[in-house]
Amino acid sequence: MKRVVITGMGTINPIAKSVPEFLEGLKSGRLGIVNIPQDRFDASDFEVKCVGAVEGFDPSGVIDKKEARRMDRFTQFAVCAADEALKDAGSDFKDVDPYRAGVIIGVGIGGLNLTESEHEKFLAKPDKISVFYVPMMIANMAAGTVAMKTGFKGDNFATVTACASGTHAVGEAFRKIKDGYMDVAVCGGSESCISRFALAGFNNMKALTREEDPAKASKPFDLNRSGFVLGEGCGILVLEEYEHAKARGAKIYAEVAGYGATCDAYHMTSPSPTGEAAGQAMKQAYTEAGLKAEDIDYINAHGTSTHLNDAYETTAIKIALGEQAANVVINSTKSMTGHLLGAAGAVEAIATALQIKNDFVHQTIGYDTPDPECDLDYCTDKCREMTVNAAISNSLGFGGHNASICLKKADG
Numbered sequence: 001m002k003r004v005v006i007t008g009m010g011t012i013n014p015i016a017k018s019v020p021e022f023l024e025g026l027k028s029g030r031l032g033i034v035n036i037p038q039d040r041f042d043a044s045d046f047e048v049k050c051v052g053a054v055e056g057f058d059p060s061g062v063i064d065k066k067e068a069r070r071m072d073r074f075t076q077f078a079v080c081a082a083d084e085a086l087k088d089a090g091s092d093f094k095d096v097d098p099y100r101a102g103v104i105i106g107v108g109i110g111g112l113n114l115t116e117s118e119h120e121k122f123l124a125k126p127d128k129i130s131v132f133y134v135p136m137m138i139a140n141m142a143a144g145t146v147a148m149k150t151g152f153k154g155d156n157f158a159t160v161t162a163c164a165s166g167t168h169a170v171g172e173a174f175r176k177i178k179d180g181y182m183d184v185a186v187c188g189g190s191e192s193c194i195s196r197f198a199l200a201g202f203n204n205m206k207a208l209t210r211e212e213d214p215a216k217a218s219k220p221f222d223l224n225r226s227g228f229v230l231g232e233g234c235g236i237l238v239l240e241e242y243e244h245a246k247a248r249g250a251k252i253y254a255e256v257a258g259y260g261a262t263c264d265a266y267h268m269t270s271p272s273p274t275g276e277a278a279g280q281a282m283k284q285a286y287t288e289a290g291l292k293a294e295d296i297d298y299i300n301a302h303g304t305s306t307h308l309n310d311a312y313e314t315t316a317i318k319i320a321l322g323e324q325a326a327n328v329v330i331n332s333t334k335s336m337t338g339h340l341l342g343a344a345g346a347v348e349a350i351a352t353a354l355q356i357k358n359d360f361v362h363q364t365i366g367y368d369t370p371d372p373e374c375d376l377d378y379c380t381d382k383c384r385e386m387t388v389n390a391a392i393s394n395s396l397g398f399g400g401h402n403a404s405i406c407l408k409k410a411d412g
Contacts, residue, residue, distance in 0.1 A: 004177045005410055006253040007245050008089025008238030009350045010081035014052040014231055014337045018084060023354050025336065026362040027383055032337050033214040033229050041196055047210045048199045050217040052231025052338025054192075070132050071145065072111035073192035077234035077343075078142035079149060082186050086150070089238040090250060093152075096183050102154030103147045104173045104187045105236070106165030108342025108397075111137030112193035139342075142190045146236075154182050160342070162397030163302070165189050166235060167345030171259035171405050173239050183241045188346035190234035202230060205269065207306065218339075220303035220332035220364055221310045221378045223371040228304040231338030235346030237353075252410040253353040257390075258291070260284025264400030271312040271396055278312070278402045279319030282392055285406040286320075291390055293324040296406075298361050300352045300393040301378075303332025304339055309396065311373040318376075329386070331364045331379040345395035349405060352393045356409050359387050 009019045014032025016022035025032075033052050036043035043049065059068055059076045062083045068076060082103075086092065093101055114137050121128040135141060140158040147156050155176055159168040166189025173187035202208045209227035211217040219225040245252060260281035264272040271278065286296055302313055318325040333351045334340075340347055355361055360383055367380035388409065395403045 002178050002180060003242035004174050004239050004256045005242050005245050006237050006256060006353050007240045007250040008085040009253065009353065010084030010088060010236045011234060011347055011350050012054055012057060012077050012081050013233030013340065013347050014054055017057065019088065019350065022350065023358065026351055026354065027360065029363045029365045029383065030336060031215060031365065033217050035214060040194060046199060048203050048208050049212045050209065050214050050229050051194050052229050052340065053194060054232055070136065072114050072136045074107060074111065074190045075142045075145050077192060078105055078146055078190040078236065081234040081236040082146045082149065085186065085236040085238050091248060093184050098151055098153040100154055100183045101152040102173070102176060102182050102185045103143045103150070103152050103156045104159065104169045104185060105143040105146065106159040106169035106189035106342050106346065107139040107142055108160065108162050108165050108191055109193050110139035112198050113195045116195050116197040146186055150186065152186065161401040162399055163339065163341055163344055164395040164397035164401040164403040165342035165345065167349065167393065167395035167403035167405055168261065170237060170346060170349050171261060171403055174256045174259050177239055177241050183244055185239045186236060187239060188234065188236040189343040191341040191343040192232040193341070194230060194232050199230060209305065216366065218305045218335050219366045220305045220335050221371060221374040222367045223369040225305045225307060225310060228306055229338030231340045233337065233340045233343045233347055235343055235350045237346065237349060254356045254407045255410050256405060257408045258285040258287065258289030258406035260404040262402045264402065266400050269398050270308055272400065273312055275312050275316030275319050278316035278396055281402040281404040282316065282320035282394065285392055285404040289406040289408060291406065293321040295390050296321060296324060296328055296392060297388045298355065298391040299328055299330045300348045300391065301330050301332050302394045302396045303334050305334065313394065313396065314374045314376055325376060329361045329377050329379050329384065331362055335365045345393065345403065348393050352391050352407055356388045356391055356407055360385050361388065
């Protein structure tokens, strides 16, 4: 079995358009949630008012204008974040057999904005739909396009497990390297579906907050939480076999040491109230890492700011860690970014690696009122300087999909 480390990272999300900016934003508690920008669409007749928007995104430094017109926004995010991640890794990996270098990028929905706009064309005149509609819309195109840019010819696919997609992508890439099938992987998640269509769908199922004040919209684990904030963004990680990374003198953020994946087998949208399956995913992750519950210092929670998720995830953490649950520090990056759907787990894996590397745990912002059902330490007071030797990052998706990865401080 091979060891697997993170040697490069790239991100575009509501609080940052690069990893250094993301690190600063996490430490300062920057809020990326805004009222729906007017340049997206007129939301005056919408009940939902807040989103986690990436504003001012310009892919032109990485993608030329002709290419950009043939890529959906989620693919543009992935190409730009992958470019940052590979530059950060300090290698193009041309020394690696291209069939041992792969790309695995999770996407929850794909080109929903494009589907909405092309549907309007279809209603007017069916033959006006773009010839690029299908290849731009499909969820696997982020992974496919990044492979075309890098020349990586190994495993290439999209994990599509709703809000767990990004974490599943990182976990599957980890396993491919650990088990000896690949030496390097570009992996993560990307999503961009802030549209009238998406907001209406999520709102009608009572999943989104209708809070109008961005500062009060995403309140994970707070008694008065009222639903999640729809966001967009991308997180890309370069995972590399440890000996290869060490031999080339690579910078190492953290070691990916374990991965757990389970299913509630319970309900389309609600997590199981028992928390058993989510707890088992966490146990699988830290056990594969060779750790015990008491070794876990920190958990980056799924923490969506919905009543059901936050209460049930709290139960799951208690199942996974037992008495250690009272000692572990927990936070929710979604308090700053909103919920990035298929990109969430990857962006949160980057957040987790940054906190391990830099020995801090960021604040869960927006929290005011304790909830008796959520009675653990959610780091709601301030950003804490503390040594983080081992951490878990959780993602829980519609359909009952649970994914957890365990990261450890690197020794090289």
